[in-house]
Amino acid sequence: MxxxxxxxxxxxxxxxxxxxLVLPLVVGQTEHKVMAHMQGRLGPxxxxxxxxxxxxxxxxxxxVQKEDVTPAAADKHVFKxxxxxxxxxxxxxxxxxxxxxxxxxxxxxxxGLFLVLAVVGVGIVAVLMAGWASANKYTLLGAxxxxxxLLAYELxxxxxxxxxxxxAGTLSLSGIVEAWRPWWLLWQLPALGVFxxxxxxxxxxxxxxxxxxxxxxxFGYLTEYTGLRFALFLLAEYVGIVVIAALTTVLFxxxxxxxxxxxDLGWLWTLLxxxxxxxxxxxxxxxxxRLRVDQLQRFCWLGLVPVALAQLVLTAAVKVAT
Amino acid sequence: MTVTDxxxxxxxxxxxxxxxxxxxxxxxxxxGLWLVVALGSLAGVYLVLTxxxxxxxxxxxxxxxxxxxxxxxxxxTRAPIGPxxxxxxxxxxxxxxxxxxxxxxxxVLVDAYRWREVGLSDVEPGDAGAMGREVFTSWVLPxxxxxxxxxxxxxxxxxxxxxxxxxxxx
Amino acid sequence: xxxxxxxxxxxxxxxxxxxxxxKTMVSRAGTQQYPDVEPELPARxxxxxxxxxxxxxxxxxxxxxxxxxxxxxxxxxxxxxxxGAARARQRxxxxxxxxxxxxxxxxxxCIEVCPFDALFWAPDFAYAEGDIRxxxxxxxxxxxxxxxxxxxxxxxxxxxxxxxxxxxxxxGGAR
Numbered sequence: 001m002x003x004x005x006x007x008x009x010x011x012x013x014x015x016x017x018x019x020x021l022v023l024p025l026v027v028g029q030t031e032h033k034v035m036a037h038m039q040g041r042l043g044p045x046x047x048x049x050x051x052x053x054x055x056x057x058x059x060x061x062x063x064v065q066k067e068d069v070t071p072a073a074a075d076k077h078v079f080k081x082x083x084x085x086x087x088x089x090x091x092x093x094x095x096x097x098x099x100x101x102x103x104x105x106x107x108x109x110x111x112g113l114f115l116v117l118a119v120v121g122v123g124i125v126a127v128l129m130a131g132w133a134s135a136n137k138y139t140l141l142g143a144x145x146x147x148x149x150l151l152a153y154e155l156x157x158x159x160x161x162x163x164x165x166x167x168a169g170t171l172s173l174s175g176i177v178e179a180w181r182p183w184w185l186l187w188q189l190p191a192l193g194v195f196x197x198x199x200x201x202x203x204x205x206x207x208x209x210x211x212x213x214x215x216x217x218x219f220g221y222l223t224e225y226t227g228l229r230f231a232l233f234l235l236a237e238y239v240g241i242v243v244i245a246a247l248t249t250v251l252f253x254x255x256x257x258x259x260x261x262x263x264d265l266g267w268l269w270t271l272l273x274x275x276x277x278x279x280x281x282x283x284x285x286x287x288x289x290r291l292r293v294d295q296l297q298r299f300c301w302l303g304l305v306p307v308a309l310a311q312l313v314l315t316a317a318v319k320v321a322t
Numbered sequence: 323m324t325v326t327d328x329x330x331x332x333x334x335x336x337x338x339x340x341x342x343x344x345x346x347x348x349x350x351x352x353x354g355l356w357l358v359v360a361l362g363s364l365a366g367v368y369l370v371l372t373x374x375x376x377x378x379x380x381x382x383x384x385x386x387x388x389x390x391x392x393x394x395x396x397x398x399t400r401a402p403i404g405p406x407x408x409x410x411x412x413x414x415x416x417x418x419x420x421x422x423x424x425x426x427x428x429x430v431l432v433d434a435y436r437w438r439e440v441g442l443s444d445v446e447p448g449d450a451g452a453m454g455r456e457v458f459t460s461w462v463l464p465x466x467x468x469x470x471x472x473x474x475x476x477x478x479x480x481x482x483x484x485x486x487x488x489x490x491x492x
Numbered sequence: 493x494x495x496x497x498x499x500x501x502x503x504x505x506x507x508x509x510x511x512x513x514x515k516t517m518v519s520r521a522g523t524q525q526y527p528d529v530e531p532e533l534p535a536r537x538x539x540x541x542x543x544x545x546x547x548x549x550x551x552x553x554x555x556x557x558x559x560x561x562x563x564x565x566x567x568x569x570x571x572x573x574x575x576g577a578a579r580a581r582q583r584x585x586x587x588x589x590x591x592x593x594x595x596x597x598x599x600x601x602c603i604e605v606c607p608f609d610a611l612f613w614a615p616d617f618a619y620a621e622g623d624i625r626x627x628x629x630x631x632x633x634x635x636x637x638x639x640x641x642x643x644x645x646x647x648x649x650x651x652x653x654x655x656x657x658x659x660x661x662x663x664g665g666a667r
Contacts, residue, residue, distance in 0.1 A: 038513040042523040075403045078355065110449050111374055118378040121386025125358055128393050132351055135403050147394045151387065158382075171450050287509040 012107070016094055023274075024238035025056050030275075031238075031282045032056075038286040059231075066227035071135055074224065078133035083225070083232035086126035089119040090239040097246045098174045100256045100266030112173035113165055116247060117158055120202060123236075124150045127211070130233070131221035142220025145293060146204060146211035152300045153201035153208075159308035160195035163315045164188055164251045177255035185252070187318060190311040192252040194304045196277070199248065201300070203240030205281060207288040210296055245277035246270075253277070329370045337363040345416070348405035354393045361385055372447040535642040537615035538598045540629075541591055542637035547610035550584035554602035554611060562595035563602060564588060589631040594624050614640035 032055060036043025048054025070076055096112040109115055124147055131143020165171050167188065168179035185192075201208035212220035222233055249255055253273050256266030291299065340360035347353040361384040368377035446452050457465050524531050533539070550567040566588035571580045603611045614637045621627050629637075647654065653661070 034517065037517040037521055040516050040519075040522045042521045042525070045525065073403060075349075075352070078352065111378060114375065114378045114382070114450070118382035118386060121382055124386065124390045125355075125393070128390065128397065129355065132393075132397055133403070140397060144394065144397060147390055151390060151394075154386070283510060283513060287513045288506065 016091070019094055019242075020091055020239060023242045024235055027241050027278045027282075028056050028234075028238045029053065030278065031285075034279065034282050035286050038283070063227055063231035068228060069224070069226045071224050073135035075133040075135070078129050079224075080229070082126050082130035082133060083229045083236070085129060086123060086233055086236040087239070089122045089126075090236060090243050092119045093243045094239070094246075096173060097243070097250060098177060098255060099270050101174075101177075101263055108174055109172065111171045113161055113171045113176065113251070116173075116243075117161060120157075120243070121150070121154055123202075123240075126236075127221050130225070134221070134224035136224055138217045138219075139221045139223050142211045142213070142217045142223070145213075145217075146221060148293075149201055149204070149208065149211060149296060149300075152297055153198045153304070156194050156300060156304035156308045157198035157202060159305070159312060160191040160198065161247075161251060163191040163308070163311045166312070166315050167319060173250050173255075177250055177257065180254045180257060182254070184254075188252055188311070188315070190307050191315075192248070194308045194311065195252065196244075196248055196280075198300075198304055199244035200281065200284065201296070203237060203244055205237070205241065206285040207291050208296060209290055210293050213290060241278055241281050242274065245274045245281065248277050249273040326370055330367055333363045333366040333370065337361075337367065345411070345420070348407070348409060350396055350400075350402065350406055350409070351393065354389060354396060357392070358385055358389050361389065372445065374447065375450050375453045533615040533617075535615070535645065536613065537617075538600060538613050539615040539617040540593070540613075540619060540637050540640070541596070541603065541634065542612045542614045542639075542641050543589055543591075543631055543634035544610050544612065544638055545586060545589070545631060545635055547608045548586055548589065549608055549610075550586055551607065553605045553607065557601050557605045559599060559601065560595045560597055562592040564590040564592070586631065589634065590628050591634060592628045593619070594627040612638065612641040614638070615642070616640045 032052070033043045044052025044055035046052055047058040070079055093116045095107045096109045096115055098108070098112075127146040127150070128143050131139040131141075131146070134140075164176060164184075167184065168176040170176060170179065204211050209220075211217075212222065214220075217223070222230060225233060249270060255273075256262060256270045258265060258269030258272075262269070337360050340356045340363065343356040344353045344360060347356060361380060365377045365380035365385070368374075368380060550565060552565060555561075555563040555565050565586070567584050567586050570583050570585045572583050573580045600613065603613060616637060619627075619629075652658075
């Protein structure tokens with residue numbers, strides 16, 4: 001039996017929205033609990049009775065009820081548009097990330113990798129809009145830091161992704177998973193590290209959260225946001241974790257390939273790997289202090305970029321030799 | 323009119339409108355943001371015309387990097403919220419140069435294609451493979467020249483931004 | 493950032509940090525879920541002061557020693573006719589014994605100076621009030637606090653015997 005086209009499209013759109021709304025909440029809740037336990041606390045315990053599982057839903061309700069403040073001096077249209085612009089790139093990115101083998105992807109694209117890297121870069125515009133339109137020196141400083149950081153880390157991110165695309169000989173995300181072999185874990189290890197770290201910086205997670213830096217810049221480019229718009233920015237951050245974790249999984253950890261039953265349980269392997277990488281994102285946040293702005297740039301240009309370039313040479317050498 | 327025609331016309335109109343806002347807007351930063359819209363809808367036009375790689379390159383390079391760099395520069399120097407009255411836009415030379423370049427390019431394109439129709443299914447889609455083959459076969463010399471140009475710009479930027487390099491020769 | 497340490501490799505500190513957080517995560521959290529689970533307080537906690545009225549002789553030592561004058565005592569004298577005694581004896585009767593916990597600084601001097609063991613520390617601490625005047629606990633309330641006073645700790649087997657014990661032993665030896 002074949003489904004009518006409209007039904008299939010509807011199911012795929014619904015799937016993307018479900019992933020877009022559910023996975024970030026799961027990651028956020030995990031962050032609450034994991035961070036708490038890593039600091040010897042319990043974290044949320046009341047919301048939803050059992051170990052605070054409904055904490056983020058309660059947070060959402062709270063955010064909706066809060067007053068939506070727009071600063072008097074702000075550029076109102078740009079200020080109000082920024083949260084939406086922050087979310088859209090990640091929504092587009094989720095569309096092309098494959099969950100399992102075959103048809104288990106919202107929209108298979110020949111150039112999925114390229115699309116993802118392109119739209120993730122658009123997120124900077126939202127940050128600049130938010131920071132500038134708030135008419136506040138802290139937000140502007142945060143936005144400028146973010147722009148400098150994102151422009152710098154885009155380079156190692158793209159280079160590391162290029163390495164794996166070169167190894168697989170395709171830009172299609174599904175194609176890369178198809179071509180992936182377990183020994184690539186070793187071969188592409190430097191690229192994996194570079195991609196993960198640059199991805200952390202792209203989504204401005206600690207230790208690369210100098211643009212937000214609550215001890216220096218109040219809350220960076222988010223200082224003036226309240227209520228639902230602030231919640232949208234937070235959602236964008238957590239969707240960002242999911243997207244970066246999923247990309248790391250698909251590009252470097254073999255996506256749906258697991259120890260057994262790849263064809264049937266592929267989606268499970270993907271979700272497990274995404275969960276594991278998300279855990280590492282949270283783990284790194286809890287363990288390390290924030291990098292200073294100059295250290296941040298130094299780490300990118302003197303650490304990640306040379307490693308990524310060396311990895312490209314290595315990939316090309318192995319590719320030519322075999 | 324097919325769906326493709328409608329999409330190309332609509333995206334083109336958005337691009338043109340946004341581009342006009344870029345040069346007429348008195349809000350400095352908003353002009354930069356309109357540029358994002360103009361370049362983004364241009365990427366949409368490429369996408370409709372099956373030049374997929376070009377479209378994503380447009381988004382990655384122009385929206386994600388070039389405009390951001392421009393906004394960055396504007397915000398670092400001065401970024402007033404609201405209209406600026408002291409914008410020094412030379413109207414006559416601007417119209418002359420911009421309009422001339424636009425008309426000239428349009429004339430060249432119109433002259434090249436006349437009213438010849440090319441079916442979308444007849445052309446090879448502009449995916450990565452086709453683009454790569456073209457760049458590394460018939461267009462390899464311009465491609466390499468461009469990379470030399472970029473390298474020169476890179477070295478120039480390093481020399482300009484490091485005062486100790488200049489002082490040594492003095 | 494990653495500075496090579498004396499005997500280690502670059503990034504050793506970073507890995508150590510990850511290890512510490514992971515170890516903390518898998519060990520028990522230190523959180524006490526207070527309103528749901530009552531805390532286990534040590535026996536010598538200074539929570540609230542309890543009054544054993546029958547031991548009080550209204551000597552006023554506590555009220556006089558109190559550094560911030562938060563103990564209020566009123567009393568009157570009562571004559572007690574003891575049959576067979578040469579003359580009637582006088583006895584102090586307590587009318588009022590209040591401690592104002594909005595002033596009290598929990599120094600415990602009143603408890604130390606009380607010669608007749610009428611005042612005790614109890615570990616109860618949850619007596620916050622909406623009105624500051626309600627922090628003045630009268631003798632009835634102070635008497636209720638006696639319920640929370642823990643039993644005295646057992647004598648340290650390695651310590652010196654108490655005075656009472658040694659005098660009793662001396663008397664017994666003399667007998």
